[in-house]
Amino acid sequence: MIADYADNMYLYDELREYEEIVLEFIKRQAEEKLPEGRYDLEKGVFALVQIYNTKYKEGAQMESHRKYCDLQYIAEGTEKIYWESIRNLAVTDDKTPEADIIFYECGTDKGYTLLQKGMFGYYTPKDGHMPCIEANGIQKMKKIVFKIPVRA
Incomplete structure (x- = not known):
């Protein structure tokens, strides 16, 4: 798991190959105010532009993915993303291979990242993560x- 500002993406070896693709799309989205939806990019990368309200942690589940890593960039707002190694989580619903998502029990409150506008969180298949959680209401x-x- 990595959490940082987008302009520091160059610091992470595992992200260098995709840095230009990601940063160009972030810039395009800011300039063109792209609507919600899926956008296919280069090198097998795609972007999901999402607009939603944060939610309370109660009833939420951890998730992970096998085929894709998630790089979650905050364009507007602030949210908590809880995370924990999947080795510490119990699977509640495995949607693979039809969908690239596995759900887990809620986990503990050991770790979360507060992501604000301009920041990203990067989650590998080993990182259970619970996004979209309210930070201040x-x-x-x-x-x-x-x-x-x-x-x-």
């Missing part, structure tokens, strides 16, 4: 989730 969010293919 329910608020409207705009997020871009970049799906980056897992290398074989």
Whole structure:
């Protein structure tokens, strides 16, 4: 798991190959105010532009993915994303291979990241994560989730 500002993406070896693709799309989204939806990019990467309200943690579940890493960029708003190694979580619903998502019990409150506008969180298949959780009450969010293919 990595959490940082987008302009520091160059610091992370595992993200260098995708840095230009991600940053160009972030810039495009800011300039063009792209609507919600899926946008296919290069190198197998796609972006999901999402607008939603944050939610309370109660009843939420951890998730992970096998085929893609998540790079979750905050375009507007602030949210908590809880995370924990999947080795510490119990699977509640495995949607693979039909969908690239596995759900887990809520986990503990050991770790969360507070992501604000301009920041990203990067989650690998080993990182259970619970996004969209309110930080200071329910608020409207705009997020871009970049799906980056897992290398074989």
